[in-house]
Amino acid sequence: MELIHRNLLIGIHDALQETFFQDKKYADKVIERLLKANRKWGSQDRQVVSEIFYNIIRWKKRLEYYMGEGVKPNNVYKLILAYLLWSKSHYKKFEEFDGVKTADILNKLKKGYIPTKAIEYSIPDWLAETMEKELGPKWEKEMLALNEQAPTVLRTNTLKTSPKELVADLQDEGVPAFTIHGYPDAVQLEEKKNVFLTSAFKDGLFEVQDASSQTIGQLLDPKEGMRVVDACAGAGGKTLHLAALMKNKGQIIALDIFEWKLAELKRRAKRAGAHNIEARFISDSKVIKRLHNTADRLLIDAPCSGLGVLKRNPDSKWKIDQDFIDRIKKEQEQILKDYSKIIKKGGQMIYATCSILPSENNLQVEKFLTNNPDYSLVKEEKIMPSQGYDGFYMALIKRDN
Template structure:
């Protein structure tokens, strides 16, 4: 049995409290703050804390079954104990934790079964219904995959290096990695490491970007000298990839409704040496109208449920519901309708989501094409989590003459 020390357990407890009960903060931000606040923890301790924290977030509903009630602040220690027993991670004074008694948990563990699919896959009841309705018999295969830990994949910044050279740079800093077949810029870590403290990161040699996400820039088929609009740029992960594919030649206009995300994009672009990006805040409809008919390529990385990336964002399944998905589908269709006019006649746009639900993907594109006959579908790609990396959907659409 692995041994977890009390001070680490207290850190995990506090992080779970923040994630589930204190403003429902994003898990990645919570763990980042926790690790920064405990600089004296060694690398192995930090790895244990992050791993257990994410596992408990991921398996929350199953752990609720083992403790006999739903999560609440007073139950967090009981959930940690249930996780320790289930995963054979040992805390030698479990009974001292808030008076936790382990006999009932052990009884349920010995049964080896749980009463429903929602408990088995540790997802809300509504999500079982949604996944089964939209994906049919394959939904459980995808849930098994989504409950695995995500690999860490980097995108070598071709403005500054190559994947092979990046592997050597990282090896010099005690980070082992390898090339990923069929993903020309991808490098995968052999084990999770804090790559953000490396000189390679500070020098802008890479960005952390899942292999599936890297296919988006490739499918959009950008060329040097083009005018490209990234309509939902966020903090710019895909924008930076487009800049690298264009070798800094041409123009990329990065749009978003959040100024703080564009500020982060500018900071990342400077580190990456991407000089052909102009960030613009969408503060009214005129921002979009001024761009009508001006772009050779348009990327719409649309807001979505995020169900394709639960491997790396397991907390999101506890923070959305069916009503949220219904609202986001209306927003997706509105964005497609409003932004499609940005491309020139003969130009191409890529509609992408990190969802695996057809109602957010293929059906949205079908509805758009039905209402806009002067656009046609050129190519469609569906990447499922069971294939190994994040789940993504991409549809390349042309504006016809």
């Protein structure tokens, strides 16, 4: 394989510096800016840069072990070298690389010994302990899956087209894709492509949404004419799915504590042709209280650790800690308590997270049901990363009285 061009290496170096040392910026935003700033790079170069960038973030702890030290602002090139030597890609044999000698790294690679599971799976020590404690022996299988690259999955906007028609339209634009059995609206790309440049995207025929995430809307099963509340709507990925499932009939109230996310939701809804969505900013507790006992369906896509989506957000494992998870669990408990009052008697809600930790998922639901006997569990689904897509939890809960 060819030696990676120096200008690409510099780009990867600068992007890693920005991700790890400059206000710990989100990797997806960093790589997006890098690729926009280098429009002359060909599609293959862009793919190589993205792949190396994300894999280095994904395997940082293991690479640090091969380096013999932690990553510091002045040795990011050494981190890149460790990855190139370990993955045996994009390099030729050399004794020295930007002043870094390869011999020590190569010696560790030859030995093949990895002292801890945290280093083997490239996660913080505290996270290895938490995963083992909460998931038991199967945590290694899940962590192995979480270190894989996520496939690109689209959700067909059925307000405008069908999955089969979308596949045909994408094929015409040079983007090979296929439908996924068991996921009625999902279409998966055969390889990574910038789908946001396609006419199909600009015409609102799809949104990028993982297959597991699409299961949430299907499980909530909103009907035409219902009043549905999406309590933690964010930029509206799941809101738009609900609108399509309801065929634009009925009302969806999309709530969030961030106005900029709701502005993005409105923009996306316009492109998708979703007309039954009303965005409401949660400025105070009165916004929620005014909705008590009014909704047929409620979606609580709760804030969480995000450990189920490390395939696509590998940098998040370096940005969170146990204190963050403890805080987010208290927030989840409070949201469930406050927002559950939105549904009418006989109505149903989903509590969902993109975490795989029981303490954020079924244990939260069990605690809620114990404290609220007027509610009952209808069904729950645990989707693990080893099943192929993102890790998600969802519980369908009915308000009986």
